[in-house]
Amino acid sequence: MPSKPLPPITIDAVYAAPGYLFRRMQQIAVSIFMEECKAFDLTPVQYAALVAIHTHPGIDATRLSAVIAFDRSTLGSVIERLEAKAYIERKPAPEDKRIKLLYLTKSGAAILREIIPAVERAQARMLEPLKPADRKALMGLLAQLVDLNNEASRVPLRAEDALEHLGKGG
Amino acid sequence: MPSKPLPPITIDAVYAAPGYLFRRMQQIAVSIFMEECKAFDLTPVQYAALVAIHTHPGIDATRLSAVIAFDRSTLGSVIERLEAKAYIERKPAPEDKRIKLLYLTKSGAAILREIIPAVERAQARMLEPLKPADRKALMGLLAQLVDLNNEASRVPLRAEDALEHLGKGG
DNA sequence: CATAGATTGTAAGTATACTGTCAATTAACA
DNA sequence: TGTTAATTGACAGTATACTTACAATCTATG
Structure with missing residues (x-):
């Protein structure tokens, strides 16, 4: 029994934890996106918002936050910035x-x-270190996990429910 | 040729993109962590910092930022908060x-x-919707990808290099 | 039609995450 | 040894991400 006063956990356990890997991967993904897109002065979130508004013209902010799984409160400032750049009205x-x-x-x-x-270059670069089969496997598992965990992160509306009166004119 | 003025991309393509899935999974992971740990008033980053300081007593802020892959600038305020709670000195x-x-x-x-x-409950919950074999596969691929992409996200020092004069007394 | 409840946008407050810059200090080198 | 370069911590500024609160507005109900 030689000392060992505090053996609850070590940093190596953190490195292998899902939460750490998800955070780190998100950091890397944003970094790659910003690098590839630095000529355009658009963040990943601003890009997603533009695509969503393009797909659903006339959407309102609350539904937009559901469509891109983006926090409703923060979305206000994102919209402001896009409006200041004259990309949206x-x-x-x-x-x-x-x-x-x-x-x-x-x-x-x-x-x-x-x-x-x-x-598209950025998205490809994120997965580039993996073999093609592994890329597919990873994306498949992650899509599955995000879908099954969708309720865990609070979003005001499910994306499908949010769009019932849009686009289809009903 | 019936109209079709802007067909560059739709929101469904964003949903399948790696960057979107990584961001969404990170949101979900943080949400689950905060839910399980709400009795403790500690964020995932503050937790990682505590573990790293526990594993490497006497580490300085710059090396800590490398060890937990945490931005050096932000770390200052994280340390302040942990110090204010009297968890670190x-x-x-x-x-x-x-x-x-x-x-x-x-x-x-x-x-x-x-x-x-x-x-540990939080980490388990993040992967719970997957079958055990799929959990293992996902974590393996993600660990691999994060490791191979490590250079992509700017961290002042590699974790191993940061610790050369710590712990081993040399 | 009046009122309670829900919805929408906005704002305040906290916590990452990153880019820069800066002064103090230390190390490297001519 | 004296100047330059590198390191460290701190700060300013921008952009997510979340919580709570609030006024304006709409809906549902009596």
């Missing part, structure tokens, strides 16, 4: 004075077209 | 007036012992 909804509808501007659509090759 | 290094050495306090060691079961 906010228009009041005629039938509901609370809601502001979001639309891509011409330059928003243009930047989206231009940035896509860089984004 | 900062002592000036005798041989180098720039450096402040970090040590766990008694209550820091105590909270670390107490929180570990909650942390």
